[in-house]
Amino acid sequence: MRIVGAAVYPVRLPKRTAFQVAYATRTACRSALLRLETEDGRVGWGEAVPVAEVTGERRAGAYAQLERFARERLPGADPFAREELSVLLRQELGAWPSARCAVDTALWDLRGQALGLSLRQLLGGARTTFRASCSLGIKDTAATVAEGRALLAKGFRDLKMKIGLDPKADAARVKALRAELGRGFRLYLDANQGYTAREAIAFLQGLAEEGVELVEQPVPAGDLEGLAEVSRHSPIPVVADEAVKGPETLVPLLARQAAHFINVKLAKCGGPSGAETLVRMAEAAGMGAMVGCMIESRVGITAGLSVALALNNVRYIDLDGAFDLADDLVAAGGAQFECGEQFLVEGPGLGLTVDEEKLARYRDEGPEEDQ
Ligand SMILES: [Mg+2]
Structure with missing residues (x-):
């Protein structure tokens, strides 16, 4: 099984009510969805949620790193080459844990689909x-x-x-x-x-x-x-x-x-x-x-x-x-x-299907700091 396509979709999904914690008030989910596609037509998903206070990442930097990795490293990769991919992820996205999370999750999604087993x-x-x-x-x-x-x-x-x-x-x-x-x-x-x-x-x-x-x-x-x-x-x-x-x-x-x-x-x-x-x-x-x-x-x-x-x-x-x-x-x-x-x-x-039309509808165009 080889990956033939990798695309990143930043989204901003509004919350119904604002949520205050000790360091900030949040009014939306801001994340990037990673979509991987294999040569046999399987689609795997992962999500990156960079939050400076928690993951230590700037959002724009994390998205740029995720997009670069998706463009340069994922096409042609075999999701079952776990050790090779994990070394690459550590080397290239070491300081970007949420970007790594999106890739790791989407790879598990594809492995599970190929094996007929859930991630659980x-x-x-x-x-x-x-x-x-x-x-x-x-x-x-x-x-x-x-x-x-x-x-x-x-x-x-x-x-x-x-x-x-x-x-x-x-x-x-x-x-x-x-x-x-x-x-x-x-x-x-x-x-x-x-x-x-x-x-x-x-x-x-x-x-x-x-x-x-x-x-x-x-x-x-x-x-x-x-x-x-x-x-x-x-x-x-x-x-x-x-x-x-x-x-x-x-x-x-x-x-x-x-x-x-x-x-x-x-x-x-x-x-x-x-x-x-x-x-x-x-x-x-x-x-x-x-x-x-x-x-x-x-x-x-x-x-x-x-x-x-x-x-x-x-x-x-x-x-x-x-x-x-x-x-x-x-x-x-x-x-x-x-x-x-x-x-x-x-x-x-x-075990899920993403409504891809909503990725376009909720595309995140907002500035870095706007929550
Ligand atoms: Mg906590």
């Missing part, structure tokens, strides 16, 4: 459904409670609250959510690097009785000592997110036992291949994994969910990035949500 099956096939979670952006207390109530009514049993701007206000929102909505749901917190270690420890100790399941990235990504300190003193399990990118960044974290879990995102680690490595490295060190996402289309979400369903050491998912998008690029198949669970309408590879 190819990577391990541990289970077929996963308890879903959905994020609440930073809002005032009343809006947080109202949105939490609406999500529970939709069937979610896990809510993830974004925090990190003000520990006092954050603690008040957590307590209000429990007081108003009860204990019948799991609550995750995500500070997106917003606190110092000292602030985080005091904050988390104050919430010991609130039944908080976990807290993501309480301190800046570069502060591994601070993260380890919080992990030692927090009554709530700590998840390293921005501190973990590719497998090389996990080594110092494991050596320090700096967190209880890691949040693996395909855009940070170069796709399903890097994600599998991270989840297995964590497993070897007795650390669990969560599979998270960016604000991305259901193409990228399907790849992330496939990894999560495949591997036993994934304990949580946060794959809500497409729930609030105003439109769906996927015409059939892929990741689904029902009754608080995420699962696949499964087929070989990613």
Whole structure:
């Protein structure tokens, strides 16, 4: 099987409502879809979501690198030459993890189609459904409670609250959510690097009785000592997110036992291949994994969910990035949500069809910084 065509489509898919986290407010999914075609007519898809604060990439640079790699390296390549392609990806797109993710995902899609197996099956096939979670952006207390109530009514049993701007206000929102909505749901917190270690420890100790399941990235990504300190003193399990990118960044974290879990995102680690490595490295060190996402289309979400369903050491998912998008690029198949669970309408590879007319309709012409 040889690749004969490779094309990149930058898209901007509006969100229904703006979403605020500690470092930015987002109003759209901005990503690039990679379409690979083989000589026997198979089409494979991947998605690149570069976000400077998370993947360390500038969007324009990541798209240019992805387009160059697609033009120069993919035509003529055999998707089953895994080692050769992985060396090339590391050498040429080493600093561009989301671009690597698009290529790696599309290659897995083609391999799965050729073998008649889904990506979930190819990577391990541990289970077929996963308890879903959905994020609440930073809002005032009343809006947080109202949105939490609406999500529970939709069937979610896990809510993830974004925090990190003000520990006092954050603690008040957590307590209000429990007081108003009860204990019948799991609550995750995500500070997106917003606190110092000292602030985080005091904050988390104050919430010991609130039944908080976990807290993501309480301190800046570069502060591994601070993260380890919080992990030692927090009554709530700590998840390293921005501190973990590719497998090389996990080594110092494991050596320090700096967190209880890691949040693996395909855009940070170069796709399903890097994600599998991270989840297995964590497993070897007795650390669990969560599979998270960016604000991305259901193409990228399907790849992330496939990894999560495949591997036993994934304990949580946060794959809500497409729930609030105003439109769906996927015409059939892929990741689904029902009754608080995420699962696949499964087929070989990613098992999905993209509505290619929408790639033109939502073509991203916007400036770099416009979100
Ligand atoms: Mg996070």
